[in-house]
Amino acid sequence: MDWWNISGNPNLPWIEKNLLKYWSKNIEWGNIARNETLFGSDKNFFSSNYDKWSTHNFKNFSKLSSNRYLPWSKDFIESYKYHWDWRMLCINEGIPWDIELIEYFSKYVEWGGYYPCELYNGEGEVISAVGGKGFASGFIINEFLPWSIEFILHFEKDINFRALVMNDGVWEKAFKPFMSEDIIETVIRIF
Numbered sequence: 732m733d734w735w736n737i738s739g740n741p742n743l744p745w746i747e748k749n750l751l752k753y754w755s756k757n758i759e760w761g762n763i764a765r766n767e768t769l770f771g772s773d774k775n776f777f778s779s780n781y782d783k784w785s786t787h788n789f790k791n792f793s794k795l796s797s798n799r800y801l802p803w804s805k806d807f808i809e810s811y812k813y814h815w816d817w818r819m820l821c822i823n824e825g826i827p828w829d830i831e832l833i834e835y836f837s838k839y840v841e842w843g844g845y846y847p848c849e850l851y852n853g854e855g856e857v858i859s860a861v862g863g864k865g866f867a868s869g870f871i872i873n874e875f876l877p878w879s880i881e882f883i884l885h886f887e888k889d890i891n892f893r894a895l896v897m898n899d900g901v902w903e904k905a906f907k908p909f910m911s912e913d914i915i916e917t918v919i920r921i922f
Contacts, residue, residue, distance in 0.1 A: 732757070734754075734757045734758065734759050735759045735761075735762050736762070737754075737757075737759075738758050738759040738760070738761075738762040738763045738766065739759075739762035739763070739765050739766050740766070741766050741767050741768040741769075742768075743768075745766070745768050745769055745772075746768070746769075746772050751763075751769070760780070760783040760784060760791065761784075761790060761791050761794065762794070763780075763783070764784060764791050764792075764794035764795045764798065765794040765795075765797060765798055767798060767799060767800050770798055770800035770801060771800040774802055777795070777801050777802065792811070792814040792815055792816060793816035793819055795815075796815045796816040796817075796819035796820045796823065797816075797819040797820075797822070797823055798823070798825070799823060799824055799825025800825060801825070803823075803825055803826045803827060804827075805832055805835060808820070808826075808832075808836065812836070812839060815839075817839045817840060817841050818841045818843070818867070818868060818869055820840075821840055821841050821842075821843070821868075821869045821870045821873060822868055822869065822870075822872055822873050823873075824873065824874070824875040828870075828873070828875075828876050828877070829877055830877075830882065830885055830886075833870075833886070840869070840870065841867070841868075841869035841870070842869045842870045842871055842886075842889045842890060842891065843866070843867045843868045843869025843870060843871040843872065843891070843894065844866070844867065844869070844871045844890075844891025844893065844894035844895075845864050845865070845866055845891055845893055845894050846864070846865050846866075846867060847861065847862075847863065847864065847865075848863045848864065848865040849861070849862075849863050850862035850863035851863060866894065871890070871891055871894045871895060871897075871898065872894075872897060872898055873898070873900070874898055874899055874900025874901075874903075875900065876900065877904070878898070878900050878901045878903075878904040878905045879904060879905050880905055880909075882905070883901075883905060
């Protein structure tokens with residue numbers, strides 16, 4: 732049996748059949764960390780089972796960082812701030828990110844976007860120490876942030892605008908409300 736994948740499968744009858752207890756000797760707690768069914772059905776699931784993740788390496792917290800159903804709040808994040816995978820936290824759509832929360836954790840959050848890197852050829856070999864372009868995820872791809880013109884202006888120095896075009900939430904929340912069919916048609920004609 733592939734207990735790693737079984738442990739991460741949210742579609743199994745975990746609660747109805749009490750599978751955690753039934754399979755207790757086989758459970759892979761590292762992958763239970765991403766099983767949203769268990770966290771969504773019990774608001775105390777994290778605290779009740781914290782010992783299962785804290786005794787292992789930080790990879791468990793990477794999976795926990797992406798789980799939408801943890802009891803996300805400023806205090807909860809603060810309690811484990813040295814354990815989180817901040818890149819995963821920044822793309823987690825279950826966290827109620829707002830300007831205040833982002834500023835509070837400004838030393839830890841990752842905005843992501845394009846960055847200069849080595850240049851590679853078609854075979855993946857480095858052909859130059861400069862000239863390439865890489866991409867890192869972070870807030871830049873999180874459609875669930877409170878994107879607005881004010882939000883964008885507030886974090887203007889942190890935002891990689893070239894990467895921002897990939898985020899549909901920015902269009903829907905910040906720009907679409909200010910667009911009319913005439914403006915869109917004019918822009919299309921220009922380009």
